[in-house]
Amino acid sequence: xxLRFLGKNSTPGDSPTLYATDxxxxxxxxxxxxxxxLLMQLDVPAGHTAVEVxxxxxxxxxxxxLSSGTIxxxxxxxxxxxxxxxxxxxxxxxxxxEALSQMRLPDYEDCIEVPRSAILNLLEKKxxxxxxRAA
Numbered sequence: 697x698x699l700r701f702l703g704k705n706s707t708p709g710d711s712p713t714l715y716a717t718d719x720x721x722x723x724x725x726x727x728x729x730x731x732x733x734l735l736m737q738l739d740v741p742a743g744h745t746a747v748e749v750x751x752x753x754x755x756x757x758x759x760x761x762l763s764s765g766t767i768x769x770x771x772x773x774x775x776x777x778x779x780x781x782x783x784x785x786x787x788x789x790x791x792x793x794e795a796l797s798q799m800r801l802p803d804y805e806d807c808i809e810v811p812r813s814a815i816l817n818l819l820e821k822k823x824x825x826x827x828x829r830a831a
Contacts, residue, residue, distance in 0.1 A: 712725060715799075722757075725749075734776060745786070769819070
């Protein structure tokens with residue numbers, strides 16, 4: 697799987713990053729979840745993981761031709777929105793050796809692969825009740 701770098705939101709020592717793949721999906725690299733209060737809110741199936749990223753990371757989707765990178769629909773793969781401007785995403789843990797070889801993945805970070813359709817769903821405002829779970 698080949699990755700195309702879309703962008704990152706960095707602070708010293710941290711590097712949540714967004715990539716587009718040649719398979720029509722996205723790879724979201726973010727911080728591993730260590731906080732017990734967050735972990736207790738998740739049901740992470742085998743082969744999946746959860747990462748935390750700044751919500752602003754999705755602004756880089758415009759570099760992949762999407763008209764907006766503003767999250768309007770807080771549904772899966774977003775599982776939790778925190779009170780400090782980040783969100784917890786859950787999905788299949790990235791295991792593709794070719795993709796992983798193209799990334800710098802520190803021990804405190806992990807990454808998931810998210811289908812394009814799931815990302816598009818996040819960008820579309822849905823009517824009805826707000827199902828956002830806050831941390």
